[in-house]
Amino acid sequence: MSYLAIKHIHMMTAGISLILFMLRAYWSVVNSPQLQRKWVKILPHINDTVLLGCAIYLMMLLQAWPTEQPWVAAKITALILYIGIGIFAIKRGKTPQTRAIAAMMAIGCFIYIVGTAITHHPMSWLMLM
Numbered sequence: 001m002s003y004l005a006i007k008h009i010h011m012m013t014a015g016i017s018l019i020l021f022m023l024r025a026y027w028s029v030v031n032s033p034q035l036q037r038k039w040v041k042i043l044p045h046i047n048d049t050v051l052l053g054c055a056i057y058l059m060m061l062l063q064a065w066p067t068e069q070p071w072v073a074a075k076i077t078a079l080i081l082y083i084g085i086g087i088f089a090i091k092r093g094k095t096p097q098t099r100a101i102a103a104m105m106a107i108g109c110f111i112y113i114v115g116t117a118i119t120h121h122p123m124s125w126l127m128l129m
Contacts (some may be wrong), residue, residue, distance in 0.1 A: 003061055010054035013047050016109055020044045025089045025103035029096045051125035075113050082109035 020043065027035040034040065057067070059072060066073035085106040093099035115124030 003058070006054050006061070007059055008067045010051060010058060013051035013054065014114070015046050017044065017051055018107075020047065021086060021106065021110075022103070025099065025106070028090045028093070029100045029103065031096065035090075056118075069120075070122045071116050074124075075116050078109050078113045078116065082106050082113065082117075085109060 024035060024040060024044065026032075027040075036082050064072050066076055089099050089102035089106050093102050112124045115127075116122060119125070119127040121127045
């Protein structure tokens, strides 16, 4: 596949990932039984696997190694943080308020990741100011 095709799949799956996360986080905050549906437990993992696979392929294609490109290292670090906070937003948060705060923090991480991808700089959106 071409660079452009992989990049578009990566961006599309990132958008789907955010939508699915927000939906699952909302259901977690309101204690909805929808969160227990089979597709809700499977689809985000399939999508995120494609997203991560495209990211790795793009990194290899562009030879943008985290040890040489600080913005790639920043994205990976923010992704790990996003996943960790997301776990509290959907599963581990003890109260709806805790889950809601964690969800907002995770969305903030996601916004940072997008800004870093666009600017190719660890300062993310701050580079545009």
